[in-house]
Amino acid sequence: xxxxxxxxxxxxxxxxxxxxxxxxxxxxxxxxxxxxxxxxxxxxxxxxxxxxxxxxxxxxxxxxxxxxxxxxxxxxxxxxxxxxxxxxxxxxxxxxxxxxxxxxxxxxxxxxxxxxxxxxxxxxxxxxxxxxxxxxxxxxxxxxxxxxxxxxxxxxxxxxxxxxxxxxxxxxxxxxxxxxxxxxxxxxxxxxxxxxxxxxxxxxxxxxxxxxxxxxxxxxxxxxxxxxxxxxxxxxxxxxxxxxxxxxxxxxxxxxxxxxxxxxxxxxxxxxxxxxxxxxxxxxxxxxxxxxxxxxxxxxxxxxxxxxxxxxxxxxxxxxxxxxxxxxxxxxxxxxxxxxxxxxxxxx
Amino acid sequence: xxxxxxxxxxxxxxxxxxxxxxxxxxxxxxxxxxxxxxxxxxxxxxxxxxxxxxxxxxxxxxxxxxxxxxxxxxxxxxxxxxxxxxxxxxxxxxxxxxxxxxxxxxxxxxxxxxxxxxxxxxxxxxxxxxxxxxxxxxxxxxxxxxxxxxxxxxxxxxxxxxxxxxxxxxxxxxxxxxxxxxxxxxxxxxxxxxxxxxxxxxxxxxxxxxxxxxxxxxxxxxxxxxxxxxxxxxxxxxxxxxxxxxxxxxxxxxxxxxxxxxxxxxxxxxxxxxxxxxxxxxxxxxxxxxxxxxxxxxxxxxxxxxxxxxxxxxxxxxxxxxxxxxxxxxxxxxxxxxxxxxxxxxxx
Numbered sequence: 001x002x003x004x005x006x007x008x009x010x011x012x013x014x015x016x017x018x019x020x021x022x023x024x025x026x027x028x029x030x031x032x033x034x035x036x037x038x039x040x041x042x043x044x045x046x047x048x049x050x051x052x053x054x055x056x057x058x059x060x061x062x063x064x065x066x067x068x069x070x071x072x073x074x075x076x077x078x079x080x081x082x083x084x085x086x087x088x089x090x091x092x093x094x095x096x097x098x099x100x101x102x103x104x105x106x107x108x109x110x111x112x113x114x115x116x117x118x119x120x121x122x123x124x125x126x127x128x129x130x131x132x133x134x135x136x137x138x139x140x141x142x143x144x145x146x147x148x149x150x151x152x153x154x155x156x157x158x159x160x161x162x163x164x165x166x167x168x169x170x171x172x173x174x175x176x177x178x179x180x181x182x183x184x185x186x187x188x189x190x191x192x193x194x195x196x197x198x199x200x201x202x203x204x205x206x207x208x209x210x211x212x213x214x215x216x217x218x219x220x221x222x223x224x225x226x227x228x229x230x231x232x233x234x235x236x237x238x239x240x241x242x243x244x245x246x247x248x249x250x251x252x253x254x255x256x257x258x259x260x261x262x263x264x265x266x267x268x269x270x271x272x273x274x275x276x277x278x279x280x281x282x283x284x285x286x287x288x289x290x291x292x293x294x295x296x297x298x299x300x301x302x303x304x305x306x307x308x309x310x311x312x313x314x315x316x317x318x319x320x321x322x323x324x325x326x327x328x329x330x331x332x333x334x335x336x337x338x339x340x341x342x343x344x345x346x347x348x
Numbered sequence: 349x350x351x352x353x354x355x356x357x358x359x360x361x362x363x364x365x366x367x368x369x370x371x372x373x374x375x376x377x378x379x380x381x382x383x384x385x386x387x388x389x390x391x392x393x394x395x396x397x398x399x400x401x402x403x404x405x406x407x408x409x410x411x412x413x414x415x416x417x418x419x420x421x422x423x424x425x426x427x428x429x430x431x432x433x434x435x436x437x438x439x440x441x442x443x444x445x446x447x448x449x450x451x452x453x454x455x456x457x458x459x460x461x462x463x464x465x466x467x468x469x470x471x472x473x474x475x476x477x478x479x480x481x482x483x484x485x486x487x488x489x490x491x492x493x494x495x496x497x498x499x500x501x502x503x504x505x506x507x508x509x510x511x512x513x514x515x516x517x518x519x520x521x522x523x524x525x526x527x528x529x530x531x532x533x534x535x536x537x538x539x540x541x542x543x544x545x546x547x548x549x550x551x552x553x554x555x556x557x558x559x560x561x562x563x564x565x566x567x568x569x570x571x572x573x574x575x576x577x578x579x580x581x582x583x584x585x586x587x588x589x590x591x592x593x594x595x596x597x598x599x600x601x602x603x604x605x606x607x608x609x610x611x612x613x614x615x616x617x618x619x620x621x622x623x624x625x626x627x628x629x630x631x632x633x634x635x636x637x638x639x640x641x642x643x644x645x646x647x648x649x650x651x652x653x654x655x656x657x658x659x660x661x662x663x664x665x666x667x668x669x670x671x672x673x674x675x676x677x678x679x680x681x682x683x684x685x686x687x688x689x690x691x692x693x694x695x696x
Contacts, residue, residue, distance in 0.1 A: 054651050055410045055420050060403020065469070072403055075423050078653060079687055080420030114653030142686075144649040217472070230592030242453035301492040303402050305426060338490075339427055343483030343691035348490035 001046065002031040003175055006272050016096035019173045027173035027268050029209075032182075033217055037059065044182040044214055045232050051091040052120045056083040057183050061191045061331070065302060068317050069192060069331040073184070074306055076117040078143075079337035080108035080261075081184070082171065085206055088117040099273045100125060100166030104150075104157040106203075106260050107136035109171045114145035126164060127156040133260055135344030153264055172204040173268050173329050181210020185218055188331060195228045196328030198315045201309050201335055202232035202241060202284075203262045205273040209332075212276045229282050230274065231326070235259045236288035240266050244274035249285035249316065258289050258296075261309030261336055283326070285316040294330035300338070300348050307336035349394070350379040351523055354620050364444035367521045368492075375521035375616050377557075380530075381565055392530040392562055398466045399439040404431040405531050409539045409679070413650060416665050417540060417679040421532070422654055426463040426491075427685035428456035428609075429532070430519065433554055436528035437517050438464040448473060448514030452505040453500075454551075454608050455484035456684050457519045462493035473514060475504040481608055483692030501612055520552040521616050529558020530565065536679060537566055543576045544676030547655050547665045549683060550580035550589060551610045553621040559681075560624045577630050580621065581664045581673070583607045584636035588614050592622035596673065597633035597664065606637050606644075609657030609684055631674070633664040648686065648696050655684035 001014040005021035005028055012018065012028075020027055032046065043050075043057070054077035061071050076083035090113065093101050100123040101310035103113045110126035124145040128137060129152050140147045150156035161168055171177040184207070188195060200207050208230055215227040234241055237255030241247075256263065277284060289308075295318055296311035306314070313332045320326040342348060349362040353369035353376055355668065360366065368375055391398075391405070402425035410417050424431035438461065441449050448471040450614075450637055451461045458474035465472035472493040476485060477500050488495045498504035509516055511662065521524045532555070536543060548555050556578055563575040582589060585603030589595075625632060637656075644659035654662070661680045668674040690696060 024540050055408020055423070058406070060406075060425070062401060062403045072425065075425065077420065077423065078651065079685075086544060115653070117651075118649050119651035133688075133691075134693070138693060138695070139653070139687065142648045142690045142694075143651065143653075164448045213449075242421075257554070300490045301466050303465075303467035303491065304425065305463070305487070306489075327524070337427075337687060339487065339685060339687045340691045342486050343481075343688045345482070345692070346488060346490075347486070 003028040004031040004312050014219040017167065019175060020250050026272070028175045029081045029213070030175045030179050032179065033220060044186050044217060045088060045180060048095065049088040049091045049179055051094050052116055053087060054083065054115060054119055056087050058187060066318060069329065070304060071188065071331055071333045074310065074334050074337035078112045079340055080112060081207060081333065081335045082109045082112035084183060085114040085171055085177035085180040085210070086112035089171065089174045089177040090120055092176040093167050094120050094122070096131055098167035099123060101169045102160050102163050102166045103170055105159035106153050106263060107132050108261055110145065111136060111139050111143065113169065114140050114143035118144050127160040127179065129153040129156050133341060133344060135340050142199055155267065171206055177206055177211045178213060181206055182214030182217065185211050185214025189218055192329065192331065194224055195331050197231055197326045197330045198228045198333065199231040199233065199313045199330065200333040201259065201262045201313050202234050202273065203264050203270040204267040207333060207335065208232055208273055209276065211271060229280055230277060231285065231316065232277060233285040234286050235262050235312060238263050238265055238288055239286040240264060241270055241273060241284055244271055245277055245284050247284045247286045249287065249319065251287045251291050253288050253290055256289050258292070258308035259312050261307070262312065287312060287315060291315055297348050299342070304334065305338045306334040307338040307341050309336055350377040351376040358469055358503060365515065367523060368525065374620070376523045377529050377561070378523045378621040380527065381568060392534050392565060393527060394545065396443065397436040397439045397524055397527055399442050400464055401435060402426070402431065402463060402467055404435050406535060414666060417677065419679055419681045422658065422682050422685035426460045426461060427688055429555060429681065429683045430457045430460035432531060433519055433525035433528040433558065434460035434464040437519065437522045437525040438468055440524040441515050442468050442470070442519050446515035447471060449517045450508050450511050450514045451518055452508035454501050454611060455480050456609055458493065459484060459487050459491065461517065462488050462491035466492050473511070473645060475508040477504050481689060481692060483688050485571065487688065502614065519554055525554055526558045526561060529554055530562030533559050533562025533566055537572050540677065540679065542572055543679050545579055545674050546576045546681065547579040547581065547678065548660045548681040549607065549610045549661050550582050550621065552615040553617040555681060555683065556580055556621055559619060575628055577628055578625060579631040579633065579664065580625060581660045582634050583610050583660060584634055586613055587610050587634040588612060589618055589621060589632055592619055593625055593632050595632045595634045597667065599635045599639050601636050601638055604637050606640070606656035607660050609655070610660065635660060635663060639663055645696055652682065653686045654682040654687040655681050655689050658682040663686045
């Protein structure tokens with residue numbers, strides 16, 4: 001396996017724990033292509049990166065009453081799309097003998113790492129903001145993880161990176177985590193053929209970059225003609241991408257409370273996200289709870305138990321379709337299972 | 349479509365709302381065979397019984413560290429295996445013009461019916477025992493269902509059946525609900541080939557009878573040689589099957605509190621369950637929370653987020669394997685998603 005820096009082009013052989021470019025500091029990518037990735041088992045994931053499994057991936061797609069395709073990625077084993085990346089990241093950690101993996105998370109990524117660490121028979125220590133949803137913290141503990149609370153999401157990240165014990169496997173910079181996301185592209189192609197737009201919430205960018213990486217390999221292999229236009233959605237008060245990319249929609253009346261999965265003020269891969277969006281003529285939207293909540297309710301009333309963060313993507317898709325800014329085959333990635341919230345007492 | 353009574357042999361053509369034998373009062377079965385069932389889309393479900401979908405079925409199977417195959421059926425759209433039956437039952441209700449479906453449920457079946465009713469654009473009214481888990485009641489409301497609380501699970505059933513409005517679609521007697529369960533057999537065969545034992549919790553018997561019915565059709569079609577031995581698991585204080593079948597294991601120190609999915613004192617299809625177990629030389633076990641909880645914890649520590657009811661099945665499989673009462677390829681059906689409990693505050 002070789003690693004490559006998307007920004008400065010630096011290349012290097014795989015070295016245990018090397019996540020960041022030694023020249024420019026950007027998080028690295030695995031230098032994969034479809035020849036090394038497209039596997040007999042019908043996935044894009046390098047075989048050496050699936051040493052454990054909990055049955056992740058191959059989630060259903062359904063068409064909403066409004067004609068939008070919903071990828072129910074919250075039906076992954078631990079209840080979020082993060083399982084796709086946790087399986088590859090934990091496998092890489094296992095391959096270098098880690099007995100304790102360390103992650104910072106607002107919830108889903110920590111739950112996912114805890115589940116896969118448990119599956120692999122190793123320990124997980126998860127740094128979370130103190131105000132992460134109680135249900136998510138409960139799940140971390142039930143999965144056997146050690147939970148460390150930090151004052152903010154950003155502080156949780158700082159503490160996790162500087163923890164001297166164990167292996168830091170943080171999804172925000174981990175190149176192997178991204179590899180696990182690629183199958184999402186493959187599954188969309190298999191289920192829906194060519195699509196026009198893929199809409200998803202944006203926090204650390206792992207979903208968007210992984211999707212782009214998967215699609216690039218499929219284009220290279222001639223499986224599809226083009227990468228769909230990607231639409232990234234952030235929440236009011238946490239619009240970290242505006243530093244690098246201009247939103248086409250900004251509905252921002254008050255700081256978002258609900259979408260815990262995207263309440264981050266910064267992330268290491270945002271410049272790369274901006275570059276990808278620019279190349280693909282992708283779109284970027286910032287909205288608030290007031291706009292998103294009726295769409296969350298709409299999803300649930302249609303039997304789709306997505307979490308608030310996922311409804312942010314759906315809301316933007318619906319709004320952009322209404323105003324005819326996007327059309328054709330539109331897919332929304334529903335990223336997290338709303339049971340985590342609603343079982344905890346949230347009213348929808 | 350024809351309906352048949354397993355006990356007295358009475359046969360009749362499909363009539364809207366006819367669930368129970370006019371001669372002997374037993375709940376009817378759809379008189380299907382593999383020729384009418386095995387479909388181009390690769391399922392055993394009659395096409396007229398899939399008018400709505402939320403992407404149910406095709407759930408993963410993983411192998412536990414202890415060598416038991418775990419069918420993660422809690423990864424169905426609304427978080428339980430009941431989605432398999434709700435899709436067919438709601439479709440039948442739709443086909444006869446129902447605008448309101450009525451169900452009695454301890455939680456999962458109601459959630460499932462609410463989700464599919466929402467998907468179909470009709471109303472659901474769910475009768476639940478007042479002590480159903482709060483997280484499950486919250487989910488029902490979030491899905492837009494009308495929730496009616498009853499003093500007990502049995503009283504919820506009585507009230508639902510006698511509700512004069514809408515269509516009673518109760519999973520406990522609904523023949524179409526059972527049809528939706530058959531694919532579980534097909535998926536086990538496709539994923540694992542021939543298996544020796546299938547272990548599952550037993551409440552109303554829909555899972556067990558549906559599994560048996562699916563397997564019978566596959567045997568008839570020559571897809572597999574035999575039906576696996578089925579193992580039914582009930583909870584201490586709710587061992588309703590003992591009237592008809594002798595348990596091979598009974599560990600009963602105190603009345604079970606945790607497995608809300610199997611805390612029923614009676615069910616209409618138990619005599620049929622007993623007949624099936626007898627014919628297949630199946631097994632029946634009754635255990636308590638004290639035995640089940642360490643296994644619930646074992647599952648979660650391995651990243652498997654099953655609910656307590658599901659852990660009852662796993663516990664029995666582990667115990668029977670330890671004492672060498674069962675061996676070979678053993679599958680446990682994990683029926684409900686534990687997120688519904690743990691997000692609500694349960695400590696594991």
